[in-house]
Amino acid sequence: MGADVNESATFRHTTVLLDEAVEGVLARPDGIYVDGTFGRGGHSRLLLSKLAPQGRLIGIDRDPEAIAAAAAIADPRFSIVHSGFADMADALAELGVHQVDGVLLDLGVSSPQIDNPERGFSFRFDGPLDMRMDTTRGASAADFLARAEEREIARVIRDYGEERFAGQIAKALVARREAGAPLTRTDELRELVARAVKTREAGQDPATRTFQALRIHVNGELAQLEQGLKSALRLLAPGGRLSVISFHSLEDRIVKTFIGQHSKAEVDRRAPFAPPPPLALMALGRVKPSETEVRANPRSRSAVLRVAERTDAPLKD
Structure with a gap:
């Protein structure tokens, strides 16, 4: 933008x-x-x-x-x-x-937007897992991850992030939620994805595709x-x-x-x-x-x- x-x-x-x-x-x-x-x-x-x-x-x-x-x-x-x-x-x-x-x-x-930690767009800074371009309306990324089914989370990460480990990431997200610790911070998401993604492209953080996918979904x-x-x-x-x-x-x-x-x-x-x-x-x-x-x-x-x-x-x- x-x-x-x-x-x-x-x-x-x-x-x-x-x-x-x-x-x-x-x-x-x-x-x-x-x-x-x-x-x-x-x-x-x-x-x-x-x-x-x-x-x-x-x-x-x-x-x-x-x-x-x-x-x-x-x-x-x-x-x-x-x-x-x-x-x-x-x-x-x-x-x-x-x-x-x-x-x-x-x-x-x-x-x-990326460089302001409070907006939650970037895995480079810890901040609220928000990602909304219009902060006056709509559900945040944390809201989506707190209620979506595993299959829906996997679809979003696969289709909008072109992430081949989308299924593993979705499974880990839902397991953490069901354990009573839903994600609310960008650092939490970055660390979870890093554990779920077994290989990564040279020079790219393993969370890159997941963050892109959630941002695209949250903002339609x-x-x-x-x-x-x-x-x-x-x-x-x-x-x-x-x-x-x-x-x-x-x-x-x-x-x-x-x-x-x-x-x-x-x-x-x-x-x-x-x-x-x-x-x-x-x-x-x-x-x-x-x-x-x-x-x-x-x-x-x-x-x-x-x-x-x-x-x-x-x-x-």
């Missing part, structure tokens, strides 16, 4: 693919844009610097700390909404906006992404741009598939020589961080930016 280096913040973050994502989304300087993952405003600030006086930028984030950070932007062209980007169409409608010229999404979790990230892409496509005006940064294969697969569904014609076998139907998107490219950026910010190494442009074709049903 995008965030810039904020000198007044305790937890800092360097925005990944900053110039590339903003350049990708900026269709016309006098347009209306959505930063669906405001974070600490890295992409938003750069985008505002490139907008014309009549341009407009609407930031969206479901993290109350991000909403508070947005107060530092004193620009009449900017407004912030406390919401998930999956609901951006409804959120913008309340502002009287029904069409935009660009939507930027920087997926995943931001460094201010993949469903949010699928719905958010649909909302963005409905909002985009012809010529408008969609610019999405993802950080792991599950996210990127959804983005790649979505853009492909709306930008690649399927041949009608009943009429193979018929002209292809008009498509709603035109894929503009895929960008990875440069070697220089990865050296400066190792967290950027897995990032993928995909950009597409809205055509004037009608949407598929």
Whole structure:
């Protein structure tokens, strides 16, 4: 999730693919844009610097700390909404906006979230096992592990963490819970996973995949992404741009598939020589961080930016 280096913040973050994502989304300087993952405003600030006086930028984030950070932007062209980007169409409608010229999404979790032990996102610090991006609602990771069946826990860790030891980890979690010691701290989860995972990738903590899986599940990230892409496509005006940064294969697969569904014609076998139907998107490219950026910010190494442009074709049903 995008965030810039904020000198007044305790937890800092360097925005990944900053110039590339903003350049990708900026269709016309006098347009209306959505930063669906405001974070600490890295992409938003750069985008505002490139907008014309009549341009407009609407930031969206479901993290109350991000909403508070947005107060530092004193620009009449900017407004912030406390919401998930999956609901951006409804959120913008309340502002009287029904069409935009660009939507930027920087997926995943931001460094201010990761580096704050109280948020519970990281196994590097001991803290409450929370992991909610919106701390005002929903069940925490500890809540989920306290009530879910072993089979459900294993499914989440396997499907969202691509963890081959998901069954062993789930079994150990439930055994500890049934012994009267449910997990409430990140250190407890990290130590339990370390005992359950028999082998590990070089340079990777054995808890990495489990923490990712629980975070994705607690925040409904993949469903949010699928719905958010649909909302963005409905909002985009012809010529408008969609610019999405993802950080792991599950996210990127959804983005790649979505853009492909709306930008690649399927041949009608009943009429193979018929002209292809008009498509709603035109894929503009895929960008990875440069070697220089990865050296400066190792967290950027897995990032993928995909950009597409809205055509004037009608949407598929």
